[in-house]
Amino acid sequence: MFESLSEKIDRAFKILKGQGSITEINVAETLKEVRKALLDADVNFKIAKTFTDTVKEKALGQNVLTAVSPSQLMVKITHDELVKLMGGSRTDINIEGSPAVILVAGLQGSGKTTFTGKLALHLKSKRQKHVLLTACDIYRPAAIDQLKVLGEQVGVEVYSEPENKNAVQIALNAIKFAKENHKNVVIIDTAGRLAVDEEMMKEIEAVKKAVNPSETLFVVDSMTGQDAVNTAKTFNERLNFDGVVLTKLDGDTRGGAALSIRYTVDKPIKFVGLGEKMEALDIFYPERMADRILGMGDIVSLVERAQEQFDEEKAKALQKKIAKDTFNFNDFLSQLQQIKKMGNIKDLVGMIPGMGKAMKDVDINDDAFKGIEAIIQSMTKAERENPALINGSRKNRIAAGSGTNVTEVNKLIKQFEDTRKMMKMFQDKNAMAKMMRNMPAGMKK
Numbered sequence: 293m294f295e296s297l298s299e300k301i302d303r304a305f306k307i308l309k310g311q312g313s314i315t316e317i318n319v320a321e322t323l324k325e326v327r328k329a330l331l332d333a334d335v336n337f338k339i340a341k342t343f344t345d346t347v348k349e350k351a352l353g354q355n356v357l358t359a360v361s362p363s364q365l366m367v368k369i370t371h372d373e374l375v376k377l378m379g380g381s382r383t384d385i386n387i388e389g390s391p392a393v394i395l396v397a398g399l400q401g402s403g404k405t406t407f408t409g410k411l412a413l414h415l416k417s418k419r420q421k422h423v424l425l426t427a428c429d430i431y432r433p434a435a436i437d438q439l440k441v442l443g444e445q446v447g448v449e450v451y452s453e454p455e456n457k458n459a460v461q462i463a464l465n466a467i468k469f470a471k472e473n474h475k476n477v478v479i480i481d482t483a484g485r486l487a488v489d490e491e492m493m494k495e496i497e498a499v500k501k502a503v504n505p506s507e508t509l510f511v512v513d514s515m516t517g518q519d520a521v522n523t524a525k526t527f528n529e530r531l532n533f534d535g536v537v538l539t540k541l542d543g544d545t546r547g548g549a550a551l552s553i554r555y556t557v558d559k560p561i562k563f564v565g566l567g568e569k570m571e572a573l574d575i576f577y578p579e580r581m582a583d584r585i586l587g588m589g590d591i592v593s594l595v596e597r598a599q600e601q602f603d604e605e606k607a608k609a610l611q612k613k614i615a616k617d618t619f620n621f622n623d624f625l626s627q628l629q630q631i632k633k634m635g636n637i638k639d640l641v642g643m644i645p646g647m648g649k650a651m652k653d654v655d656i657n658d659d660a661f662k663g664i665e666a667i668i669q670s671m672t673k674a675e676r677e678n679p680a681l682i683n684g685s686r687k688n689r690i691a692a693g694s695g696t697n698v699t700e701v702n703k704l705i706k707q708f709e710d711t712r713k714m715m716k717m718f719q720d721k722n723a724m725a726k727m728m729r730n731m732p733a734g735m736k737k
Contacts, residue, residue: 297329297333297585298584298585298586298587300325300328300329301326301329301586303325303329304323304325304326304329305366305367307321308362308363308366314351314366316352318362319351320348323344327340327341327343330343330551333517333547333548333551334518334549335518335548335551336518336552336556339551339552339556343377347366347369347373350369350373351366351369367586371582371583374551374578374582375578375579375582376578377551377554377555378554378576378578378581378582379560379561379576380578381578382575382576382577382578384562384575385507385509385535386506386507387419387477388506390471391424391476391477391478392477392478392506393477393478393480393503393505394479394505394507394509395480395499395507395508396408396411396480396481396511397482397484397496397510397511397527397531397533398484398511398527398537399484399512399523400432400484400485401484401513402539403513403539403540403565404482404539405429405435405438405439405481406539406565407537407563407565407573408425408439409425409439409442409445409448409570410446410573411479411563411573412442412446412448412479413570413571414563414573415479416446416447421476421477422475422477423476423477423478424448424450424466424469424470424475424477424478424479425439425448425449425450425479426450426451426452426462426463426466426478426481427440427451427452427462427481428462428463428466428481428483428499429481429483429484430456430457430458430459430462432484436450449473451465451466451469453465459482459483459498459499460498460499463480463503464503467503480499480505482495482496483495483496493530493531496530497530497531500531507534507535508531508532508534509534509535509536509562510524510527510531510533510537511536511537512524512536512537512538512539512549512553513539513540514538514539514540514541514547514550514564515540515549516549517548517549518548518552520553521548521549521552521556524536524556524557524559525556525557528559533559534559534562535560536559536560536562537563537564537565538561538563538565539564541564541565542566542567542572550564560576561576561578562575563575620678621668621675621676621677621679622677624711625669625676628661628665631661663694663696663700664704666694666695666696667690667691667694667700667704668704669694670690670691670693675690679705679708687702
């Protein structure tokens, strides 16, 4: 995410490395490169200039403390201004009402319908809401079917009237249905077009006027950069929406839309989509995004994702198995599946401070675990529960069954044994103390 922008801003700050003080000359040189990085990221020229002028003014007005280098100070000022540019703080979605009505708008292909399904799951699982999805796209033949498939995936009911071509009436009927069936949130998926047109605008305006939504969200593909910002501006002039949703952010190396939209339409980014999985939806935090752009990682979001997949009862059971040295391949597989649910692997690694830059040229395939899963699933129940049973002939059978080879099976068994030893060591305080005593002196600090 935003790899290109992060790399160019990092290069810009290197101008100040080794400088003893902040001067008008070295600040100007640094910010010239920062401005170029923003323009390359498809940020509007006026926004990029205003941003760098503000940073320059603040940088030249500050004295550098002895403990802080000029480059560190510039990073701090730039970070603070990036946070402001993207909205300052998180803005929550309004789900007040009986029922609360959320109207979702956007162009066709922006990921609008997929987002609708993700939002339904988010409200159901994290806010304990009884959600009704509503299919108001009366033009795209597969739109209703797509929403029904998504509804089934997330366990949320979908209201549709396939023969009705009146979007306003469908929306009103859905709200009535929600009240009768004790649903407290109605999400309305509206029609998108390949481009903004008058017919589309009139219809979405009519739906909004009729249902008086608690929240109107505009969904836009972040990878379209300045086009996304321009489309948001056009929609906002007609709809006066409450917030923006940026989809496909995991594939956006530039970041122009995320940096420009708040400034242009003066509406907050509320959610970001980070993949195709229904769980791949994050609340937008400007400060965390600024951290990631400047290569500081996002450890808070990483911990939150881990906690979402954390099952306390399973964790206690696993701890007992480790203590008794009965951790097996079933447990190993379960841990892998929990990691997969956390999201895109490269994105997760990028949340660790310093790792984004280190991994920028490394291709981490999201299917990396498939071979491991295939090997474990090719084992018998007895072999998974008791790995000591796996001898040479069994390895040959497992390799054939998983489409791998014996070398890969041996490699996995070694990884499993190493993991088991490490887990056992963390349970054993004496072993940990011994390991610490044997560490080189410099590493203990």
